[in-house]
Amino acid sequence: MAEGREHCDDGNRLSGDGCSSTCRFDDLVSEVEPNDYPNDAGSVTLTTSSVLAAGINTLYYDESSGHSFSEYDTFWLAPVEPVVVRVETFNRADTDDCDGITGFYVDMHREDVAEVWDEAFLRGSYDNGNGRCTVLTTTMQARPHLIRIMEDTGTSFIPSYRAQITLLDDRGVETEPNDSLARAEHAALDGLDATMLGAIGSAEDVDLYLVDVPPNRGLRAEVVHNSEATTCDAFNARIALLDEAGVELLATASAPNACAFVDGTGEVPRHEAAANRSLADRRLTVAVTKGSAGLAGTLPYRVAFTVR
Known part of the structure; x- marks a missing residue:
């Protein structure tokens, strides 16, 4: 039973099942590839009550450097008024937590972002949650923002994970x-x-x-x-x-x-x-x-x- 400011209470600590681990209504959204870059078809706009179910399962080879790098997952957030949002990654299937092995990097970019990421960079986070989870808590102005999630070394897979997007009260x-x-x-x-x-x-x-x-x-x-x-x-x-x-x-x-x-x-x-x-x-x-x-x-x- 929901109490106080809780929106819901389903008795577990797993987000993406309609009621988040912090007792907020949420919607599970599965990623659609490709979503590496801002203009990719799979780089969709999500709401601030979404849980993205995704994975980083592709390596690309860069001929100019001779190195391989793992794919990105990107999505858009477009608040209609200034807000404070938390984007948090989890890779355990049974609870909102991480396994302590796989690390994430999460960053945010202006709406004019292209393939030259640094020119539109606003803020980024890595390894600041539990078990090498990552949390990006940020203010957002009323405009589109691109969120990018990647494996923190840029060279490994993350078979499956969830990204919880929460609008703070x-x-x-x-x-x-x-x-x-x-x-x-x-x-x-x-x-x-x-x-x-x-x-x-x-x-x-x-x-x-x-x-x-x-x-x-x-x-x-x-x-x-x-x-x-x-x-x-x-x-x-x-x-x-x-x-x-x-x-x-x-x-x-x-x-x-x-x-x-x-x-x-x-x-x-x-x-x-x-x-x-x-x-x-x-x-x-x-x-x-x-x-x-x-x-x-x-x-x-x-x-x-x-x-x-």
Whole structure:
């Protein structure tokens, strides 16, 4: 039975069966080849509640370099208003997780993308989920965007995988002050595919967000720039996870192709501290700060939450 902000609840943690692992309605779409390039017939426009069932099963030989490379899978997303979207890959058949062997690379390009990818590149991610899964969380303006998925070395197969596309629920703008546990933001308390807009004004500023994690679930929290064209390595942000007493459990900073995140989802979480192994709800606090003390200017950001 669906509760609170859940759209549905089918009792499992597998997306693509009509109800996602984060309790959202979803639609399974099977890829159609060819879909390597923007103008290929199989490079179709998907909705922000789709799960793409696909595989990377073809190698091409480049005569000029003498090297082989694996195919791409591409599709379009075309929001009609500015949104925050998460694209996440999974390659286990029984649950939304990855096997820890196969890696993915996912990136996003402007609508004028051609075969020269770099000229229209906006943002990319790799190896920032569980078991070498990849998550691309990004703002999107109201225009078409091309999403490309590939095996992360560009030389191997991925027989089958799913790409979950999720529209995050906009919970508004942070309420200042929110720099202490007593004043922490709680508009995204349920953590159900939620996002909030915030800004860090000084090196000493900190924004705190409360999230309740049910038993046997995990929290993924990520902070990305509010501009779709700002890459993770150019975005100087840090995210930390605090326990109920305000003690810092772990922290990460933005890096090339991986914005700052904590992830306690999946069978073997990347960050065990963000998973709830108890029999009762666990309240965690996410702290967003600048990545380097003394950096001048205001840092606008989007923080995204997922409880799975």
